[in-house]
Amino acid sequence: MPALWIVAILLALAAAGYLAGRARAIRSAGGDRRNMHSLPSYYGANVAMTVLIPALGLLVLWSLIQPSLIERSIADDIPAAAIGGDTTLDLMMADVRRVAGGLDQLGTPTLITKPAEAPSEEFLSGLREDLGSVGVALASDIAPGVFRAARSYQLAEANGRFWMTIAVLGVGVLGLAAAYAVTNREFRARNVVERGILAGLILCALIAILTTLGIVLSMLFETQNFFSQYSWTEFFFGLEWAPDFRGNSSLSIIPLLWGTLYISLIALLVAVPIGLFAAIYLSEYASPRMRTYAKPMIEVLAGIPTIVYGLFALITVGPILRDYFALPMGIGESASSVATAGVVMGVMLIPFVSSLSDDIINAVPQAMRDGSFGLGATHSETIRQVVIPAALPGIVGAILLAASRAIGETMIVVLGAGAAAAQFNRGLGELVNPFEAMTTVTVKIVSQLTGDTDFASPETLVAFALGLTLFVITLGLNVLALYIVRKYREQYE
Amino acid sequence: MNDLALAAKTEAALKPKISAKGVDVYYADNHAIKNVDVNILDKTVTAFIGPSGCGKSTFLRCLNRMNDTIDIARIEGEILLDGEDIYDPKVDPVQLRAKVGMVFQKPNPFPKSIFDNVSYGPRIHGMARNKAELEEIVESALRRAALWDEVKDRLLAPGTGLSGGQQQRLCIARAVATAPEVLLMDEPCSALDPIATAQIEELIDELRQNYSLVIVTHSMQQAARVSQKTAFFHLGNLVEYGETGHIFTNPEDSRTEAYITGRIG
Numbered sequence: 001m002p003a004l005w006i007v008a009i010l011l012a013l014a015a016a017g018y019l020a021g022r023a024r025a026i027r028s029a030g031g032d033r034r035n036m037h038s039l040p041s042y043y044g045a046n047v048a049m050t051v052l053i054p055a056l057g058l059l060v061l062w063s064l065i066q067p068s069l070i071e072r073s074i075a076d077d078i079p080a081a082a083i084g085g086d087t088t089l090d091l092m093m094a095d096v097r098r099v100a101g102g103l104d105q106l107g108t109p110t111l112i113t114k115p116a117e118a119p120s121e122e123f124l125s126g127l128r129e130d131l132g133s134v135g136v137a138l139a140s141d142i143a144p145g146v147f148r149a150a151r152s153y154q155l156a157e158a159n160g161r162f163w164m165t166i167a168v169l170g171v172g173v174l175g176l177a178a179a180y181a182v183t184n185r186e187f188r189a190r191n192v193v194e195r196g197i198l199a200g201l202i203l204c205a206l207i208a209i210l211t212t213l214g215i216v217l218s219m220l221f222e223t224q225n226f227f228s229q230y231s232w233t234e235f236f237f238g239l240e241w242a243p244d245f246r247g248n249s250s251l252s253i254i255p256l257l258w259g260t261l262y263i264s265l266i267a268l269l270v271a272v273p274i275g276l277f278a279a280i281y282l283s284e285y286a287s288p289r290m291r292t293y294a295k296p297m298i299e300v301l302a303g304i305p306t307i308v309y310g311l312f313a314l315i316t317v318g319p320i321l322r323d324y325f326a327l328p329m330g331i332g333e334s335a336s337s338v339a340t341a342g343v344v345m346g347v348m349l350i351p352f353v354s355s356l357s358d359d360i361i362n363a364v365p366q367a368m369r370d371g372s373f374g375l376g377a378t379h380s381e382t383i384r385q386v387v388i389p390a391a392l393p394g395i396v397g398a399i400l401l402a403a404s405r406a407i408g409e410t411m412i413v414v415l416g417a418g419a420a421a422a423q424f425n426r427g428l429g430e431l432v433n434p435f436e437a438m439t440t441v442t443v444k445i446v447s448q449l450t451g452d453t454d455f456a457s458p459e460t461l462v463a464f465a466l467g468l469t470l471f472v473i474t475l476g477l478n479v480l481a482l483y484i485v486r487k488y489r490e491q492y493e
Numbered sequence: 494m495n496d497l498a499l500a501a502k503t504e505a506a507l508k509p510k511i512s513a514k515g516v517d518v519y520y521a522d523n524h525a526i527k528n529v530d531v532n533i534l535d536k537t538v539t540a541f542i543g544p545s546g547c548g549k550s551t552f553l554r555c556l557n558r559m560n561d562t563i564d565i566a567r568i569e570g571e572i573l574l575d576g577e578d579i580y581d582p583k584v585d586p587v588q589l590r591a592k593v594g595m596v597f598q599k600p601n602p603f604p605k606s607i608f609d610n611v612s613y614g615p616r617i618h619g620m621a622r623n624k625a626e627l628e629e630i631v632e633s634a635l636r637r638a639a640l641w642d643e644v645k646d647r648l649l650a651p652g653t654g655l656s657g658g659q660q661q662r663l664c665i666a667r668a669v670a671t672a673p674e675v676l677l678m679d680e681p682c683s684a685l686d687p688i689a690t691a692q693i694e695e696l697i698d699e700l701r702q703n704y705s706l707v708i709v710t711h712s713m714q715q716a717a718r719v720s721q722k723t724a725f726f727h728l729g730n731l732v733e734y735g736e737t738g739h740i741f742t743n744p745e746d747s748r749t750e751a752y753i754t755g756r757i758g
Binding site: 287365368369371372375376377390 | 557564592597599602613618664667668
């Protein structure tokens, strides 16, 4: 039975349990809800909860564990001799899974009764055509070994699914019976439901944390893989980025990191003053009417997809910067440049800085401003010397948050600054020239992974090392932001 | 003190420092202060008493134009400081507030060091020519506020780390450091315990030597203890104004009597 059906049956059971539990509780109280410990709906909810949670939990666990168990036992059955030449166990298992899936779709288990029975040649090539007709295209004829493995895979899976249905529905029914049995007017259903809700909240928090952990771990494995093929000193301290898919590449993070930091720096130089001053205007000077219009309009900037910003950089900002600054000054002739990407990214970040800073400035108590006005300070003196220092930790947090956005940005860089890594061997002048094309870590991650690539070469795996390094940098920035905000907040209250 | 000096002092005390004539305040449509006339004397503590919402704080805030920061407030009438109309367009409210300092209900030290809190006013008004002078001003202000001995070893510690009573004295020191002529205090002790309150009251009595003080208070005992003049506000009207002893022992208006004996309020 497909999982969807199991879930539907469980939901129906839960609904029935809700009504039955509620009715039983009311009956045990003689129809008077004042005699019950909890409101009737809590009794119903308790039964529904006891039906759903253990059963769904089992369903999820079973679905996660079953495939790997089956795969392991099948892989053990494949003779070592069948592997070799141009195939590996992984590739073979992928074939087994596809054939098994195809057989499921064909629904022809009657053709072959036993998995061990040796299938004939013409049967196998016929099967290949049949599988092709249901969308499972195979490159070559099915090897007898693969066919046998696929058959046992298919059987084991059907078997597992059958037992899973029984077990999950059994747990659901058991839960229903147990919860129904304990339901009476004195049962503290409200407390139990509250605990259930708490458990649900904790689960959601855990999922968020575990996902982060999972991301880090998956990156970590591939990164380890990369460093087993490429020297880490070369990666972190080398000065050249020259990937070559025929091998012998130079894969150093420094040129890319330089591009990332340089573009981010320009972006922050644009975004921080403009965003901060906009926030000061909005929170301190603007009339309420002005605020109600201006604030949402600034925040619209945050809703524009970055690819649109990229187009803006490509067709508008880039040519303007080239024609009015770079060419007259004679320091660059490309529209794709650090400055283009930086300026456009800065515009993208303005709402981050301004919106957060605005909230923080508004949170500075009016008593601070009154105190300053009462001493004869002007409005701008008050802002400069009292409001901004009081809001500073929050503002720094906002800036660091914007910085981690800038570091992770990709689309604007691709379209605005190009895809050529900084070249350290051409001298410092070119490195710090803002009208030079340059690229960032994120762009290179994309370009190393796109196209027809082989997932085992260092040229591809380097993407994971780059990604992990970037993750560590932004994580560090976020931790720093949190630390600053927390440290100074105490002093302020 | 010889007779001549005493006579000079009495005369100075009798000359009104602030005189308000026909002051009306509106918050949007709400008529908060109705036609108030009052003369506040120099080197005197004047207490404003009255039930909550009677307009005493509003009136206090008119005296240094703090109501300017509230958009919907509108003020009519005339308030003279040393004979000059403070609502005259020629008057810079910022300059005025340097002359008429204010201490608020809740201690509101800035999130800066104790030294920076006190030196804030002198710095923005350019009152010190060099660091030494600034330090002198800070020390004398802290001494006046009876806080010097408690904080002299930790002037660079944050002002927000002090206790509530110390914070309020810090705010008084901050106000005193700008050398104001009048000091307005809006319920300066309402957030403090009795011991801190007693310290502040003692301080108010000492500050009377140099300044004209106006204090808004909800505590009638406090008004009786620290003030020489008392004004009783009720529903936006100035009901009665006179010698403190007189108001508390022999009020002329029945509403004043009802309030100080606890029958309304």
